[in-house]
Structure formats: structure tokens, C-alpha cells
Amino acid sequence: MNNDFLNWKGLRRTDPDRPRPLADAVLRLIWEEHRISRADIALRAGLSRSTVSEIVGEILPLGLVAEMGEGPSSGGRRPIVLEFQDDACVILGVEMGAAHVAVALTNLRGAVLAWESREHPVRSDPPGTRRVIAELCAKCLAAPAAAGRPLVGVGVAVPSPVDPSQPDRLSTIVLPAWEEKLGLESLGEQYGVPLFVDNDANLGALAEQWWGLEEDVDHLAYIKVATGIGSGHIIDGEIYRGATGVAGEIGHIAIDPQGERCICGLRGCLVTLVGAQALVARAAALVADYPDSALAGGEFTVHDIEDAALAGDPLALQVVCEAAGHLGTAIAGLMNLMNPSVVVLGGGFARLRDLILDPLRERIRNRTLVDSVAAAEIRFSELGPQSVAIGAATLVLKAALGDSSLFPLIESSAEASQ
Amino acid sequence: MNNDFLNWKGLRRTDPDRPRPLADAVLRLIWEEHRISRADIALRAGLSRSTVSEIVGEILPLGLVAEMGEGPSSGGRRPIVLEFQDDACVILGVEMGAAHVAVALTNLRGAVLAWESREHPVRSDPPGTRRVIAELCAKCLAAPAAAGRPLVGVGVAVPSPVDPSQPDRLSTIVLPAWEEKLGLESLGEQYGVPLFVDNDANLGALAEQWWGLEEDVDHLAYIKVATGIGSGHIIDGEIYRGATGVAGEIGHIAIDPQGERCICGLRGCLVTLVGAQALVARAAALVADYPDSALAGGEFTVHDIEDAALAGDPLALQVVCEAAGHLGTAIAGLMNLMNPSVVVLGGGFARLRDLILDPLRERIRNRTLVDSVAAAEIRFSELGPQSVAIGAATLVLKAALGDSSLFPLIESSAEASQ
DNA sequence: CATACTTTGATCGGTTACCGTACAAAGGGC
DNA sequence: GCCCTTTGTACGGTAACCGATCAAAGTATG
Structure with a gap:
């Protein structure tokens, strides 16, 4: 509640310092529709045509929207088609993983224009990580696709809970070496753009919601199964962070009280059954029963198990199906509580696709009342390993579409208007 | 997303048919502050004093706010104190339980002015239930405390998921005899007021958020343990319903895969370990080990177990503590996923309070990373058995504070202004 | 105790951002 | 060729906010 009564049910005092309150809404509508005429804007937004004309007149010089000839007549004068310029600006999306850094440069439609990735001990080396991030960002901005296009902002995905009220603060538990400080302000200052931070799983969910689905979905869960297990949630169209920014910890949900002991001190957490280490251990335990398996006799990683399963190896299939069943139990519990309309699976485990879909679906069907x-x-994730970095860029785009003053001014906007 | 881009980040077109957009916000502020001067409103709302004066001038004749003399001076002219008239109107809150109906008449501050309750086979007798509801509502409105006070609306809590898009539709699974129709429109029409419907656990959560806590809490979980187990959630200050209105089903979360078989066809659901039947069965199974127990030799109900536990009976304590542990496991899972800042326990089981608090806390501490x-x-619930009915009334109040045109006009508003 | 300064609330003119109406341009259909 | 539609623009009107001003009624200060 606090001081937000002005926003109660959408009411808001007209902001005096920024021009025309509805301009942002119109800009966003044009973004959503890609191409639309003034008359259709008026129709869809419930505004009068005169107002829309005026607003569009103010928006055009920003360079984000251009008039692209005329559309087909529907029995009268042919409409002037306004088109959102997806490539007018670029956005940087940074993913900090446990052991790697990746940077995506996207346009205003989530398309990846450049991609840089590097292994790095993120957990233990904060200053080095900051250097690597700066370097990869510079590399991306040097790509030909970025030439002459102004930067809107930098989004950063961190493998740590993010408190909505203190975005720059990191959890000591997950990243103790970072001493609670992200310390990337200089990155934004260097380019003169704002910096946005959020949790990696949340940004994966955001990316999947914005770009991975055809339909508009307001309730989405994104579950990333790789070394660990994380989940991010979109609720009512917004990233859900919970009271302290720690929502969505699915990894330590209790599956089997008689199960293996977990690093968190308990038994039978999901990670003890589905995490990378768990899969390797399980396969190692079963390898005696499958002497013909491709995994028999030698060291192997999760990746090897996944490859073997995709190749049809019985041992790998056994391990993978068991894990899918456990994952299904956890997802069912999540669905009962959060009631999403779509669950997107990402991370390495999602490579298996059809192999795990059936056991997953069956367990979920059984466990949802x-x-x-x-x-x-x-x-399954459509964006694959890039989803989190794309989500980081999407965070910036989302902010800019909500407040168009975040968009940089574009000089050469004269040539665009035909 | 849909058509809501006008509400994107609080933007909204000025609504032409209703006067003065910010009037609702000011009215709500006065409600929140109980007593406040015009100058303080301007300060808190960021409006100019002139605007506030004008708005208050329009609000006063509604009869919801009255000038109550002058407050203390702070070095200048003494302010005129505006006071929200909590007793200007009344609200009906209806609770439909599995086997009973209860109706609360409240004022505009959640105080219960009249209370009627009756056992009734709600599940199997829809027409009879509707009659009982109408009867109890009439009884409440006939109470002296309601004399001359207009009704704002009727809120109804149903023991069934409610789809936000189709509030009048009931789930066939939970209440098959009702054939998906609530059929209470006539109740609202009879009094000429609007009808609001939501799930009972959600409304319990709403009541606890609005009236049960001193501080403002935006993320709250309400868990009701009685015959069954239900949970309702407040997320970002709003009732959380999920994509299809079924969020918060905590009862069938998996606790023990080797546990008892559940009506849902699985093993080890929370209800098989903590529900009323589960407690009775567990006590019956242990009674041989406790020959001196008050429960030994004879039939008993959950209520008896609870009473015995409160009296210190070892058998009952054993049963109750085990159940609290299981409940703790489920709550820990819920907390990991939803990250609430407060969890409120309600229902009969919450009577045990300190007896279950310790095992509950311990399990939660162990299971939250x-x-x-x-x-x-x-x-524990401060509102006790009335929480759901009060929540139903609160649903109406919340709607009216968001759209003051829902408040009825009050005739005798002249006497109030001193 | 008179004076200066504060604080509150009301009044009034000004501004902004919307609307509706009117109109010109440019099309389709008979 | 005529009439009717549809689109986009121009212009006056209006609702709802603000700032400035002022009267009323208090406190602080000499």
C-alpha cells in the first residue's frame, strides 16, 4: 500500500515534466502491432483520431516509428502505415552464469545481432568478471549490426536472488566473494545508459514470455535444469520476485524424505534427484546392470548421459526417465501452487525433449487435482542457451516501452520518413 | 497484455463519465488515514492544496467523509479534520462452507456488526443453500446496527476455484450439484447492489491482510487447516488467482511417496497426513500405545484430539506434532516458491497455536534454503472462524474504495457536517 | 500585547491534454 | 459520375490539474 494510492486501479496524476501521458501507450501499441495506421490506433486505444494524430506527430521525430507508404483501402481513403523501427536502437543483455559470462546484443524485437560468450570463474573472481563483461559488451557493440545505432540500456542477469527494492545488492549466500555488491554502475555510465538487474531465472522466464510463445501468456513458469535447478515466474504479466526477491526456489522442494542427503542439509530435495551430479551418480550406480551401455567403463558427464540418451542408450534412458519423473513431481507441485498457463523447460536437460516429455506429462497428470x-x-525453450541473456535485454526493452523517455534520441530520422 | 496497454505503468485515459479521476484516490487516502486535514492530503498525495480543496468539496456531500472540528495547530491556522465515516454504510459478507453458511454484516472498517451462521448441506442442496443465504442476509440487515445504513454490496466466498474472467461459474469437480452456476444474482438485485464472488481461502487471505496485521504486507499466504486444507495468497497486494483461478492448492502437495493413498489417487499428499480424517486415523492407530490417553476407548473427532492436545494428553500431542511437522514441510515448499512475508494459519488446527508452532518453525527452518x-x-489468524466471511465483505470494500461510484448515496448527510 | 511569521483553506486565472465537430483528400461501388 | 466511406488534420471546447493570491486563524517574539 504505502504511497501507491495514486496508482490504485491505474489512476495517476498527469506527470508534468514528461509530455503527453498517453504517448507512451501509443508507442507501445505501435510496437505491439508492428504496422498500424493512425485510425486503427484510435480504434484500438479508444482515443479520438484527432488526439492520435497529435500524439503521432510528436512521436515521429523520435525516430522509433516511421511512415511506410499507404496501406490497402477499406472503402475510403488509404491509410498511412506507421511502422515500428525495430532496428532503430540496440540493447545489451548480459548473463552471469556460475562459470561463464555471455552477452547478447539485440534490436528492439529481441533479435540477437551479436553474441559473445566466455568461460570464467564468476563465483570466485568478481573484478575479473567485471572486466570480461565490459570486454564482451564492447565486442558486441563493435559488431557491424550495431553500427550507428544508439544503445538503450544494459540488462544484467545475475545467478542470485535480486531484491526489487535493492537491485544492486547480491545475496551473500550464493555469491559470497562478491560481498553483496554487483559493481557494474560504470558499465552503464561508460555508455551513458541506465542499467537494469534481475535474477537469471526470472529473465529466462521473461524472454520466453516475450519471444518464445505465439500467444500472449500472463502466467508462465520457466524451469532451468542444468547444474542446478532454478525457476522464474511471470505472474499477471510481470516478473514475480516475492517479498524479498527469492521466489521460485524449486530446487529444494522435498520429493523423497528417504532420499539422498542434500547440500542444504536435508534429504530428497529435487536437486539430489535431478541435478547434474545426481544424474551422474545415478548412472554410475546403475552402470553395473548395463554392461553394454555406452557409458560403461570410464568417466562421463551429464552431457555424455544426455548424448547417450538421445542415441537410445538404455542406461541413459533409464536415468533420464527417472529424473523426468521426479522433475514432474516438483513441477506438479509448482503448478498446483502457482497455476501457470505455460511451463517452459530450459537448460541442458531440455535438450532431451521428447525423451522426457512423456514421463513428465504422466507424472504431472497424476499429481494435479x-x-x-x-x-x-x-x-521447451525456443531460445535455448541464449534465453537468459535475451531476457536481460528484454528487461531494458520492457522498461523503455513503459517510459519512452528512456529511448535515446536518434539524429538521422529525416531519411526514414518517405 | 490484450487491451490493457492503457494501464501500462499506470497510464490511463481520463474516464469521461465519472467525475474527477483523483477523487477516488483522495477518498481512499482519507480511509487509510482515518483522520486527516486537507493540507496533509495535498502533502501525502502530491497534489496542490487547491485541487484537494476542490475534490474534498465534491466528496463531502457523499456522506462518507465528515468535517470533525479542528485539529492542533502547528504554528498557523488550525486544520479542519476530515474523518472517514466508518459506519456510513454496511456490507454483507457471505461464507459458503462445505457444510455451513455464515453471513457477516460489517461496517467500512471490517468490524462485524452482525453475525449469522447455520449448518447446511451446501454441497448437495443448491436451492436450499440459496434460501438460507438470503434468509441470513435479511436477518443481518435487520440488526439494529444496520438501521438506516445503506448497503454497499454483497461479497460471497465459495469453496471452489473462481475464474477471474467468469466469477459466477463454479467448478464442477468441487461442487457438482451446483451445475457450474452460483445463481445468487437475485440476492444483489433484491437490494439493488453489486455482487462479488471469490474463493474462500483467497478471501481469508484478504481479510487477514486488511485487518489481521498491524503493518502493511503485500505478500501473504493464508493456510486454512480444517476438514481439508486450503490456501489463499496475496501477491503484490492483490488476490492471486493464477491463470485459471486455481492457484494455491496446497492440500495435494507430495510429502511422502510411501505414504497413505489419497482420494486424488496418489500417495502421501498433505491431506492424507494433516486433514481431519488423517488425524483421527493416526490417533486411532496409536491409541494402543497410549492406554491412559483421554482418547482411549471410544469414538472421537478432530475436535476431541485438539481438545486433548490442549489439555496435555500425550497421544494427542504426538499426533498433533507429527501433523505440524508435515504441515511445516508443505509450508516450507510454499515459502520457497512464493516467498511471502507473512504466513497466517487459520482453521480449527490453528487453535493449537503454541503446541504446533515449535515443530512447524523447526521444519520450516530446516527446509528453507x-x-x-x-x-x-x-x-495465527486473528479473525478466527469469521475470517472468510469478513474477507467476502472486504472484497466489496476494496472494490468500492477503488471505484467510489459503487458507494450508495447517503441522504441524511447534512447533520454530519458540524 | 502588538507585530511578524506560519499554516490552512478558498478563489481565480492559466495550462494541458483530451474530446467532438468540421473539413479536405482520396478511395470504392452502383 | 454520383454518393458514401474512410483517413488524417484543424479548431474550438472542456475537464482537471496547477500556481498565485488572499483571508482567517493560529504561534513566536520583542
């Missing part, structure tokens, strides 16, 4: 919960769609 | 998750406060 209400039909409409079970009706949620289970699908 | 992140400190800030575990830092959530666990407390």
Missing part, C-alpha cells in the same frame, strides 16, 4: 491446472502447456 | 525466505513471519 484440478483439470484446469493440468491443462497448462508444457513446452 | 535462503534466510530471507525463512524470515517470513508465521502467525
Whole structure:
């Protein structure tokens, strides 16, 4: 509640320092529709045509929207088509993983224009990580696709909970060496753009919601199964962070009280059954029963197990299906509580796709009481390993579409208007 | 997303049919502050004094706010104190339980002015239930405290998921005899007021958030343990319903895969370990080991177990503590996923209070990985058995404070202004 | 106790951002 | 060729905010 009564039910005092309150809404509508005429804007937004004309007149010089000839007549004068210029600006999305850094340069439609990635001990080396990030960002901005295009902002995905009220503060538990400080302000200052930070799983969820689905979905869960297990949530169209920014910890949900002991001190957490180490251990334990397996006799990693499963190896399939079943139990619990309409699976484990889909679906069907919960769609990430970095860029785009003053001014906007 | 781009980040077109957009915000502020001067409103709301004066001039004749003399001077002219008239109107809150109906008549501050309750086979007898509801509502409105006070609206809590988009539709699974129709429109029409419907656990959560806590809490979970187990959630200050209105089903979360078989067809759901039947069965199974127990030799109900536990009976304590442990496991999972700042326990089981608090807290501490998750406060319902009905009334109040045109006009508003 | 300064609340003119109406341009259909 | 539509623009009107000003009624200060 606090001081937000002005926003109660969308009411808001007209902001005096920024021009025309509805301009942002119109700009966003044009973004959503890609190409739209003034008359259609008026129709869709419930504004009068005169107002829309005026607003568009103010928006055009920003260079984000251009008039692109005329559209087909529907029995009268042919409309002037306004088109959002997806490539007017670029955005940097940074992913900090546990052991790597990746940077994506995107346009205003989530398309990746440049991609840089490097292994790095992020956990233990904060200053080096900051240097690597700066370097990869510079490399991306030097790409030909970025030439002459101004930067909107930098989004950063961190492998740590992010408190909405203190975005620059990191959790001591997950990243103790960082001493609670992200320390990337200089990155934004260097380019003169704002910096946005959020949790990696949340940004994966954001990316999947914005770019991975055809339909508009307001309730989405993104589950990343790799070394660890994380999940991010979109609720009512917004990233869900919870009271202290730690929502979505699915990794330590109890699956089996008689199970293995977990690093968190308990037994039978999901990570003890589905994490990378768990899969390797399980396969090693079963290898005696499958002497013909491709994994028999030698060291192997999760990656090897996944490859073997995709090749049809019985041992790998056994391990993978068991894990999928456990994952299904956890996802069912998540669905019962959060009731998403789509669950997106990402991370290395999602490579297996059809191999794990059936055991997953069956377990979920069994464990969800209400039909409409079970009706949620289970699908795999369309963005793959880039989803988190793209999500970081999307965070910036989302902010700019909500407050168009964040968009940089574009000089050469005269040539665009035909 | 849909058509809501006008509400994107609080932007909204000025609504032409209703006067003065910010009037609602000012009215709500006065409600929040109880007593406040015009100057303080301007300060708190960031409006100019002239605007506030004008708005208050329009609000006063509604009868919801009255000038109550002057307050203390702070070095200048003494302010005129505006006071929200909590008793200007009344609200009906209806609770439909599995086997009973209860109706609360409240004022505009959640105080219960009249209370009617009756056992009734709600599940199997829709028409009879509707009659009982109408009867109890009439009884409440006939109470002296309601004399001359206009009704704002009727809120109804149903023991069934409620789809936000179709509030009048009931789930076939939970209440098959109702054939998906609530059929209470006539109740609202009879009094000429709007009808609001939501899930009972959600409304319990709403009531606890609005009236049960001293501080403002935006993330709250309400867990009701009685015959069954339900949970309702407040997220970012709003009732959380999920994509299809089924969020918060905590009862069938998996606790023990080797546990008892559940009506949902699985093993080890929370209800098989903590529900009323589960407690009775567990006590019956242990009664041989406790020949001196008050429960030995004879039939008993959950209520008896609770009473015995409160009296210090070892058998009952054993049963109750085990159940609290299981409940703690489920709550820990919920906290990891939803990250609330307060968890409120309601229902009959919450009577045990201190008896279950320790095993509950311990289990939660063990099962929550992140400190800030575990830092959530666990407390017991302050509203007790009335919480759901009060929540139903609160739903109406919340709607009216968001759209003051829902408040009825009050005739005798002249006498109030001193 | 008179004076200066504060604080509150009301009044009034000004501004902004919207609307509706009117109109010109440019099309389709009979 | 005529009439009717549709699009985009121009212009006056209006609702809802602000700032400045002022009267009323208090406190602080000499």
C-alpha cells in the first residue's frame, strides 16, 4: 500500500515534466502491432483520431516509428502505415552464469545481432568478471549490426536472488566473494545508459514470455535444469520476485524424505534427484546392470548421459526417465501452487525433449487435482542457451516501452520518413 | 497484455463519465488515514492544496467523509479534520462452507456488526443453500446496527476455484450439484447492489491482510487447516488467482511417496497426513500405545484430539506434532516458491497455536534454503472462524474504495457536517 | 500585547491534454 | 459520375490539474 494510492486501479496524476501521458501507450501499441495506421490506433486505444494524430506527430521525430507508404483501402481513403523501427536502437543483455559470462546484443524485437560468450570463474573472481563483461559488451557493440545505432540500456542477469527494492545488492549466500555488491554502475555510465538487474531465472522466464510463445501468456513458469535447478515466474504479466526477491526456489522442494542427503542439509530435495551430479551418480550406480551401455567403463558427464540418451542408450534412458519423473513431481507441485498457463523447460536437460516429455506429462497428470491446472502447456525453450541473456535485454526493452523517455534520441530520422 | 496497454505503468485515459479521476484516490487516502486535514492530503498525495480543496468539496456531500472540528495547530491556522465515516454504510459478507453458511454484516472498517451462521448441506442442496443465504442476509440487515445504513454490496466466498474472467461459474469437480452456476444474482438485485464472488481461502487471505496485521504486507499466504486444507495468497497486494483461478492448492502437495493413498489417487499428499480424517486415523492407530490417553476407548473427532492436545494428553500431542511437522514441510515448499512475508494459519488446527508452532518453525527452518525466505513471519489468524466471511465483505470494500461510484448515496448527510 | 511569521483553506486565472465537430483528400461501388 | 466511406488534420471546447493570491486563524517574539 504505502504511497501507491495514486496508482490504485491505474489512476495517476498527469506527470508534468514528461509530455503527453498517453504517448507512451501509443508507442507501445505501435510496437505491439508492428504496422498500424493512425485510425486503427484510435480504434484500438479508444482515443479520438484527432488526439492520435497529435500524439503521432510528436512521436515521429523520435525516430522509433516511421511512415511506410499507404496501406490497402477499406472503402475510403488509404491509410498511412506507421511502422515500428525495430532496428532503430540496440540493447545489451548480459548473463552471469556460475562459470561463464555471455552477452547478447539485440534490436528492439529481441533479435540477437551479436553474441559473445566466455568461460570464467564468476563465483570466485568478481573484478575479473567485471572486466570480461565490459570486454564482451564492447565486442558486441563493435559488431557491424550495431553500427550507428544508439544503445538503450544494459540488462544484467545475475545467478542470485535480486531484491526489487535493492537491485544492486547480491545475496551473500550464493555469491559470497562478491560481498553483496554487483559493481557494474560504470558499465552503464561508460555508455551513458541506465542499467537494469534481475535474477537469471526470472529473465529466462521473461524472454520466453516475450519471444518464445505465439500467444500472449500472463502466467508462465520457466524451469532451468542444468547444474542446478532454478525457476522464474511471470505472474499477471510481470516478473514475480516475492517479498524479498527469492521466489521460485524449486530446487529444494522435498520429493523423497528417504532420499539422498542434500547440500542444504536435508534429504530428497529435487536437486539430489535431478541435478547434474545426481544424474551422474545415478548412472554410475546403475552402470553395473548395463554392461553394454555406452557409458560403461570410464568417466562421463551429464552431457555424455544426455548424448547417450538421445542415441537410445538404455542406461541413459533409464536415468533420464527417472529424473523426468521426479522433475514432474516438483513441477506438479509448482503448478498446483502457482497455476501457470505455460511451463517452459530450459537448460541442458531440455535438450532431451521428447525423451522426457512423456514421463513428465504422466507424472504431472497424476499429481494435479484440478483439470484446469493440468491443462497448462508444457513446452521447451525456443531460445535455448541464449534465453537468459535475451531476457536481460528484454528487461531494458520492457522498461523503455513503459517510459519512452528512456529511448535515446536518434539524429538521422529525416531519411526514414518517405 | 490484450487491451490493457492503457494501464501500462499506470497510464490511463481520463474516464469521461465519472467525475474527477483523483477523487477516488483522495477518498481512499482519507480511509487509510482515518483522520486527516486537507493540507496533509495535498502533502501525502502530491497534489496542490487547491485541487484537494476542490475534490474534498465534491466528496463531502457523499456522506462518507465528515468535517470533525479542528485539529492542533502547528504554528498557523488550525486544520479542519476530515474523518472517514466508518459506519456510513454496511456490507454483507457471505461464507459458503462445505457444510455451513455464515453471513457477516460489517461496517467500512471490517468490524462485524452482525453475525449469522447455520449448518447446511451446501454441497448437495443448491436451492436450499440459496434460501438460507438470503434468509441470513435479511436477518443481518435487520440488526439494529444496520438501521438506516445503506448497503454497499454483497461479497460471497465459495469453496471452489473462481475464474477471474467468469466469477459466477463454479467448478464442477468441487461442487457438482451446483451445475457450474452460483445463481445468487437475485440476492444483489433484491437490494439493488453489486455482487462479488471469490474463493474462500483467497478471501481469508484478504481479510487477514486488511485487518489481521498491524503493518502493511503485500505478500501473504493464508493456510486454512480444517476438514481439508486450503490456501489463499496475496501477491503484490492483490488476490492471486493464477491463470485459471486455481492457484494455491496446497492440500495435494507430495510429502511422502510411501505414504497413505489419497482420494486424488496418489500417495502421501498433505491431506492424507494433516486433514481431519488423517488425524483421527493416526490417533486411532496409536491409541494402543497410549492406554491412559483421554482418547482411549471410544469414538472421537478432530475436535476431541485438539481438545486433548490442549489439555496435555500425550497421544494427542504426538499426533498433533507429527501433523505440524508435515504441515511445516508443505509450508516450507510454499515459502520457497512464493516467498511471502507473512504466513497466517487459520482453521480449527490453528487453535493449537503454541503446541504446533515449535515443530512447524523447526521444519520450516530446516527446509528453507535462503534466510530471507525463512524470515517470513508465521502467525495465527486473528479473525478466527469469521475470517472468510469478513474477507467476502472486504472484497466489496476494496472494490468500492477503488471505484467510489459503487458507494450508495447517503441522504441524511447534512447533520454530519458540524 | 502588538507585530511578524506560519499554516490552512478558498478563489481565480492559466495550462494541458483530451474530446467532438468540421473539413479536405482520396478511395470504392452502383 | 454520383454518393458514401474512410483517413488524417484543424479548431474550438472542456475537464482537471496547477500556481498565485488572499483571508482567517493560529504561534513566536520583542
